Amino acid sequence: MSKIRAIVYGVGSTGQDLAEYMLHNGVEIVGAIDADEDKVGRDLGEIIGFDRELGVEVRDDPEAVFDDTRADIATVAIATPLKSVAPHLERCARHGVNAITSSEEALYPWTTAPELASKLDRVAQDNEVTITGAGYQDIFWVNLVTMLTGASLEIDTIRGLGRFNLDDYGPVLAEHYYAGERLEDVQAEIDAGDAPPSFFRMNIESQIAALGVSLTSVTQDIEPVVAETDVESDALGRTIPEGDVVGVRFVVEASTDHGIDFVGEEVAKVYEPGETDINEWTIEGTPEIHVRNEDTPTAIGTSTQIVNRIPDILQADPGYVTVDELPAPRYRPLSLENYVE
Amino acid sequence: MSKIRAIVYGVGSTGQDLAEYMLHNGVEIVGAIDADEDKVGRDLGEIIGFDRELGVEVRDDPEAVFDDTRADIATVAIATPLKSVAPHLERCARHGVNAITSSEEALYPWTTAPELASKLDRVAQDNEVTITGAGYQDIFWVNLVTMLTGASLEIDTIRGLGRFNLDDYGPVLAEHYYAGERLEDVQAEIDAGDAPPSFFRMNIESQIAALGVSLTSVTQDIEPVVAETDVESDALGRTIPEGDVVGVRFVVEASTDHGIDFVGEEVAKVYEPGETDINEWTIEGTPEIHVRNEDTPTAIGTSTQIVNRIPDILQADPGYVTVDELPAPRYRPLSLENYVE
Known part of the structure; x- marks a missing residue:
């Protein structure tokens, strides 16, 4: 030892x-x-x-x-x-x-x-x-979900919703997801196809691997999330003014060769007061399985x-x-x- | 193959x-x-x-x-x-x-x-x-909980609350947990020390084994749950009259050599209308972790x-x-x- x-x-x-x-x-x-x-x-x-x-x-x-x-x-x-x-x-x-x-x-x-x-x-x-x-994704976005499928007789669609605070991880991650940028700049980058991949894509692909089935198609939509008021950002060390971007919302959809579909919505943003982390999954099928972690310890x-x-x-x-x-x-x-x- | x-x-x-x-x-x-x-x-x-x-x-x-x-x-x-x-x-x-x-x-x-x-x-x-x-206990009362501890830096107490419908499993299990018996008979059997062990005792001991720590003490309280109105039981094929026993409530407390305590409350009863299955766990410590499965597919x-x-x-x-x-x-x-x- x-x-x-x-x-x-x-x-x-x-x-x-x-x-x-x-x-x-x-x-x-x-x-x-x-x-x-x-x-x-x-x-x-x-x-x-x-x-x-x-x-x-x-x-x-x-x-x-x-x-x-x-x-x-x-x-x-x-x-x-x-x-x-x-x-x-x-x-x-x-x-x-x-x-x-x-x-x-x-x-x-x-x-x-x-x-x-x-x-x-x-x-x-x-x-x-x-x-x-x-x-964080190891348990809450991959292994928790695949473990729950152990109670499934049939799976139609696995749906996930995750939200976390970009302000908790320092400037590198906040900037990666456009926090503090101007809406038109972000939209131009997204329109040019230069948006980063969603966490949820990797999560879902890891789940698919865990289930032993194969991915047949995957799509990802991204849209900027805009500050509704001025938002203080610790990670950026400044205020993000109302109307500028505080983060992004992703929707990832994937299909597999075994008829199991996946829909994941992920919100990565600098929080406004009162917002908390969300982690919620539903396995639609027989039986229907729900799991929710309240105020998850993402950071x-x-x-x-x-x-x-x-x-x-x-x-x-x-x-x-x-x-x-x-x-x-x-x-x-x-x-x-x-x-x- | x-x-x-x-x-x-x-x-x-x-x-x-x-x-x-x-x-x-x-x-x-x-x-x-x-x-x-x-x-x-x-x-x-x-x-x-x-x-x-x-x-x-x-x-x-x-x-x-x-x-x-x-x-x-x-x-x-x-x-x-x-x-x-x-x-x-x-x-x-x-x-x-x-x-x-x-x-x-x-x-x-x-x-x-x-x-x-x-x-x-x-x-x-x-x-x-x-x-x-x-x-059912494999995922929802053991492995789901031990998996979530993978996000723990320190654990003080793991608290669980489970409820399921005795009416879903046939007469053997319903009778095992006193459904349909008279309160005084059940109380006499409990007082004589003949009560069955709680599921939750086995669940908690399995969790303890998973964490690689050792049980130092375990106690179990059991109390009968009484019908508040006449309750139809499919498992027993008859009505349980108001005042007779529909099941039991267990509280199990366990301690380990690593300072991690466990408190589990389990309700096993023939449901009255509107009651649904519950599975809820809190890992108290750093961080605090909550998980809840709504209307769990126990049966x-x-x-x-x-x-x-x-x-x-x-x-x-x-x-x-x-x-x-x-x-x-x-x-x-x-x-x-x-x-x-």
Whole structure:
């Protein structure tokens, strides 16, 4: 038995939560990587508001951090699109370090970025490590839903509704979903076909993989959500004026070869006062199954779920492994504290 | 690839549902066992209202049914206490047939009936088959809850509230929970310490096993629930008069060596008009997690979940295997139709 040794790769909002929760669970942090000049050179403990220095300096030279440490896993929290995070995941693998990332597209990239996913899969297998995308969606948007289908005799349509606060994840994610931009600019980008893919597309494709059926078609609609009054944004550090964009609403529809359809509506926006997170699913069929999580812990849950997944990643087969292929998520304090290789 | 061959062991209310759902999913039924003289000698297809005869006669000699068939699995739906169902589970094992039972105590019998569980475990291992207790509780009262803990940083108390209609499961279960008895008789039996264990005790102990912590104490309170007006009971085939017992309310409290406590309230009663099933859980801690299933499919879900579990049982290690040790439940039509041994 030994402590799990982790590198915090990306020390933004999510990376700081991940560091805090790993320390809480007895994981040893051996390295920290970030390009932000306000963080480079400082002790990670100070940045996350820990009660003591950790002796881990944030460095902007990732190769040097990997060369100087012997880590079991890296938590990679840098960006949403797989293409932005792929070089970092590949670096982890080349150094023989498992990687778990909060990149949303990484949850299930086999249809949105198949070549990149295949390349990462090969590099991970060659180096006998595992690469996985996880986060809030792991339980609440994938595995909770597929588990409930275990009570189904027949499924017609799986319908999901999710809403979360873009203001909880720092500026990178908020800007990714157009928060703070002008409506006409966003609409032009959407009309040009440059809109980002919806989380829900990856969620639904992961569910489809879990059920062992095959996707036959998928469509995605996106529309900007506009501020109804001036909205304060912590993530952007400024006020979004009435009429500008606070986020987006996606509707994803997918069909499969087994007659099971999926309709997912996702709202990602900077909240106005009184709005709370929503997670609601209905499995239409025999029987009809409803599940609702009230005021879901989306922000904290992103990082707690990644930390609880670490023992699963360390025991998974090498390659690019998606959450639908892992064991059921569980609270893992004992496995995190006392890891048996 | 071949069809899964099943014996329907117990052709009561749940056994008939199981037969119907297995046929729906392409499982081949090769035998049917029941002691009820109204059923013995009749074709199973006729009893379950199937559109044709199945060529499967219900027989009251279980040894002969096992001798005359070559089954992969038996669905055992006979009684709630493990001691009533154990001889039947043992018979399945001796004949080299895997068994899945709806017996509530069978869900997690290691503390309420440890000697019986150990004996069944040995017989199953000796015969290289698996014995499992499952049903509605598999997802909604065990695995759904333990999955949600995968979003926990710290857990203080897991609270559950469940209610289901005793009238949906035939007379055996209704009578087991005192439906139709007189209040003073039920109270005397409870005072004498002869009350049945709560479902929720087994559920909670299965959750504890899933989390890898250990039970340190468990208590159970039971009180009769009395009819507020005359209540029609389909299961009993008569009216329960106002003032007589329609079921029970259990409160189970458990503690573990890891500081995680459990409080479960379970109401099992013959419903009065307007009452619906309830399944609600709160994981108190960091973060607080709520989940609610509205109008849960308790009755149909008992049998659909058992049928969807069949591929997991066929692939599980030999022995007495509880649902917390199995993979996450899922809809399994493809695995049921085209089983690859």
